[in-house]
Amino acid sequence: MPHVIVKLHSGRSEQQKNALAEAVTKAVTSTLKSGEESVSVAIEDVEPRDWAEQVYRPDILGKMQT
Template sequence: MPHVIVKLWPSKSEQQKQALSDFIAQGVMDHLGYGEGAISIGFDEVAADDWEDQVVKPDILGKWPSLSKQPGYVDPPS
C-alpha cells in the first residue's frame, strides 16, 4: 500500500515506463512517507479506441469528485 495504476495508450517503451515508475515511487516516498517496499506500480495499456469506455466513463467521469487532477479533454459531469 499504496498501489498506483497508470493507464495509457500503448507505445511507450519499457524504459519510459520504468523511468515514470521510479519518479512516481520517489514522489510517494517523499510526500506520503511510505518506504519503497510498500509501493507497487502497474501500467494498463488501453487502446485509443477503447479509452472512452475503459477509462473515461468508469475512472474519470465515474470518479470525478475524487480526482486530484481533472483532464482538459473531458467536460465535468453535470
C-alpha cells in the first residue's frame, strides 16, 4: 500500500495539486500493477523560505541512502 508524499513550494492551485495527485496515483498503479484504492497521495505545501529546514536537510541530505 504505497503512500506518496509530495512536498512543493506553496502557491499551486487546488486544481494543480489534484491533477498531480491523480498523475502520481496513475504512475504508481501502472508501475506496481495495483488498484487505485491501495494508493494514497499527500501534497504538502512548504514556504520557499522554509524549504532548506523542512525538506532539503531532513528529507534529502538526511536520507541520501533512500
